[in-house]
Amino acid sequence: MKYQSQQGFTHKQADKVGVLITNLGTPEAPTKKALKPYLKQFLSDPRVVEVPKLIWWFILNGVILRFRPKRSAHAYSTVWTEEGSPLLVHTKNQFTGIEKRFADKWGDDVVVDFAMRYGQPSVDSAIDNLLNKGARKIVVLPLYPQYCASTTGSTFDAIAADFTQRRWLPELRFINQYHDHDPYITCIAQSIKAHWANHGRADKLLFSYHGIPKRYLLNGDPYHCQCYKTSRLIAQALGLQADEYMTVFQSRFGREEWLKPYTDETLKGLPAQGVKSVQVICPGFSSDCLETVEEIGEENREYFMESGGERYEYITSLNAEEGHLDMLFELLEQNMQGWKTGDALGTAKTYENRAELAKALGAEQ
Numbered sequence: 001m002k003y004q005s006q007q008g009f010t011h012k013q014a015d016k017v018g019v020l021i022t023n024l025g026t027p028e029a030p031t032k033k034a035l036k037p038y039l040k041q042f043l044s045d046p047r048v049v050e051v052p053k054l055i056w057w058f059i060l061n062g063v064i065l066r067f068r069p070k071r072s073a074h075a076y077s078t079v080w081t082e083e084g085s086p087l088l089v090h091t092k093n094q095f096t097g098i099e100k101r102f103a104d105k106w107g108d109d110v111v112v113d114f115a116m117r118y119g120q121p122s123v124d125s126a127i128d129n130l131l132n133k134g135a136r137k138i139v140v141l142p143l144y145p146q147y148c149a150s151t152t153g154s155t156f157d158a159i160a161a162d163f164t165q166r167r168w169l170p171e172l173r174f175i176n177q178y179h180d181h182d183p184y185i186t187c188i189a190q191s192i193k194a195h196w197a198n199h200g201r202a203d204k205l206l207f208s209y210h211g212i213p214k215r216y217l218l219n220g221d222p223y224h225c226q227c228y229k230t231s232r233l234i235a236q237a238l239g240l241q242a243d244e245y246m247t248v249f250q251s252r253f254g255r256e257e258w259l260k261p262y263t264d265e266t267l268k269g270l271p272a273q274g275v276k277s278v279q280v281i282c283p284g285f286s287s288d289c290l291e292t293v294e295e296i297g298e299e300n301r302e303y304f305m306e307s308g309g310e311r312y313e314y315i316t317s318l319n320a321e322e323g324h325l326d327m328l329f330e331l332l333e334q335n336m337q338g339w340k341t342g343d344a345l346g347t348a349k350t351y352e353n354r355a356e357l358a359k360a361l362g363a364e365q
């Protein structure tokens with residue numbers, strides 16, 4: 001059969017809302033063997049690398065996939081925990097916390113699952129789960145506060161690709177971004193205040209976001225503008241003056257110019273300008289991951305301290321903190337407004353399910 005249908009459908013089943021939380025994905029293990037398929041899937045996505053297909057095929061397979069898996073495996077091994085990759089561990093905890101909030105308030109009317117754009121659990125398997133549990137309306141929350149075609153756009157592609165294989169499509173709502181959502185800004189501001197209460201302030205607060213090629217911004221991607229707006233709103237919430245904070249971009253990949261100022265170059269240059277202590281937070285990452293724990297927590301600390309810095313503090317991502325989960329739960333509920341749950345399609349007097357319909361129609365099944 002070309003198009004898949006829900007397993008075990010009956011006319012009496014009550015409509016449910018499905019909530020799908022997604023994140024980027026992470027390798028299965030911190031090994032060269034596990035990194036290769038992960039990087040291949042990730043970096044073959046045309047939303048991530050916008051280079052003509054044939055040229056990129058040669059660069060990816062001939063150069064990057066020969067050398068990068070070993071280097072990245074080493075980096076991942078420094079952040080790997082007993083439960084696995086930090087990104088997966090935090091995303092799972094976020095899922096569990098959000099699922100509990102829905103169970104407490106909505107009972108059986110809402111089903112929740114999570115998926116990774118690359119690797120496992122896949123978007124297709126999570127949509128399968130939600131539909132088979134009776135979800136007829138699905139709200140998707142990619143855990144990226146700022147919209148970027150490479151992340152948010154690509155997640156939409158994965159959902160759309162999955163839908164091309166299904167017969168009875170659910171209603172869909174897709175949360176595009178929440179970069180200026182008040183409760184999100186408040187959550188980040190509160191986590192900075194809590195850090196200040198324990199450690200005091202530093203000379204400068206740095207907001208570090210994952211970069212993208214500058215070309216994507218010039219071609220119309222709103223990511224850069226949304227990052228700056230997030231920083232501005234957090235700074236406002238904290239009452240910071242313009243010279244007390246900075247927005248910077250990390251995790252460059254490849255040779256072309258990415259969004260500037262670069263996090264690493266900035267940190268290397270700040271001590272010479274008299275900035276001896278910094279606090280760095282990454283508001284674009286809803287979970288700690290390789291790019292925050294290793295790159296911001298370790299690598300950039302060394303750059304700053306070796307350049308004459310005296311105090312460097314990384315303020316962790318919101319992860320599965322209660323306030324963060326409350327905020328995400330509220331955002332999801334807002335995006336479910338007007339959706340009815342609990343109604344069934346019919347009482348099915350003539351037939352209970354597809355098999356009985358087939359029998360009634362005298363059709364072979």
Ligand SMILES: C=CC1=C(C)c2cc3[nH]c(cc4nc(cc5[nH]c(cc1n2)c(C)c5CCC(=O)O)C(CCC(=O)O)=C4C)c(C)c3C=C
Binds near residue numbers: 026085
């Ligand atoms: C938060 C948003 C992200 C954007 C935007 C983004 C763009 C982007 N990333 C790459 C290349 C790599 N990113 C890698 C890891 C990684 N990237 C994000 C998020 C964004 N990426 C996260 C959360 C992570 C960490 C995943 C984890 O498992 O912890 C990697 C893999 C690691 C490595 O080998 O260095 C690569 C590669 C590009 C090209 C890109 C372009 C827009």
Ligand SMILES: [Fe+2]
Binds near residue numbers: 210251
């Ligand atoms: Fe990335």
Ligand SMILES: [Fe+2]
Binds near residue numbers: 224225228
């Ligand atoms: Fe901008």
